[in-house]
Structure formats: structure tokens, C-alpha cells
Amino acid sequence: MVWAAFSFNGQVGLAFLDGLQNSPKYIETLENHLMPIAGNIGERNWQYQHDDAPIHISNATKNYLNSKNVTVLEWPQISPDLNPIENVWALCLGR
Numbered sequence: 001m002v003w004a005a006f007s008f009n010g011q012v013g014l015a016f017l018d019g020l021q022n023s024p025k026y027i028e029t030l031e032n033h034l035m036p037i038a039g040n041i042g043e044r045n046w047q048y049q050h051d052d053a054p055i056h057i058s059n060a061t062k063n064y065l066n067s068k069n070v071t072v073l074e075w076p077q078i079s080p081d082l083n084p085i086e087n088v089w090a091l092c093l094g095r
Contacts, residue, residue, distance in 0.1 A: 003029050005048075007041045023058040030061075035068060049073040 001021060005013035015033045017025070038046070048070050050056040065072060 003033065005034055005037075007046065009041065012037045012041060021055055023055045023060040026055040026061055027064045030064065038068075038070075045071070047071045047073040049075060 001017040003015045003017055013033045015029055017029060048065065055061060
């Protein structure tokens with residue numbers, strides 16, 4: 001599995017993950033790959049966007065993001081066309 005994050009400044013994070021993911025592993029990914037570069041994203045009031053995967057919306061993940069003062073961007077469910085990272089994945093797959 002691949003985790004990626006980017007901003008209007010370009011790619012800011014990429015991680016290759018082994019095995020099935022759960023909330024603790026997702027939080028570890030955020031801690032190791034998102035938070036170290038969060039200050040370089042370009043704005044103080046940046047927002048994080050992820051989909052409705054259970055590990056993304058678990059109470060543990062919400063509590064972690066709240067503890068780091070990360071604002072999660074609200075967006076409609078089942079709308080991958082509105083999620084910019086889906087366009088990145090499509091380009092990577094040559095679609």
C-alpha cells in the first residue's frame with residue numbers, strides 16, 4: 001500500500017506500507033510522514049483530506065489529529081472525483 005500527501009507546493013509525503021493497515025498503523029504513518037513535513041506545507045492553517053476509510057475516521061485517528069491541531073477537510077462521501085489524490089493515483093496508473 002502507498003500513502004501520499006501533497007499540497008499546492010507539490011508532493012510533500014510518500015510512504016510504502018506493508019501489510020493490512022489499522023488505526024494505530026495509520027496514526028504511525030501520519031506521525032512519521034505527515035507531521036515532520038507539516039510545517040513546510042506552505043500555510044499555517046492547512047487542512048488534511050482523507051476519505052471515509054474506517055482507519056481514517058476512527059476515534060483514535062480523530063483524537064490523534066485533534067491533539068496535533070490538524071483540521072480535516074470535510075467533503076462529500078462517495079465522491080472520489082472530488083479527492084485530488086485520486087487524480088494522482090490515476091496518473092500513476094496511466095488512466
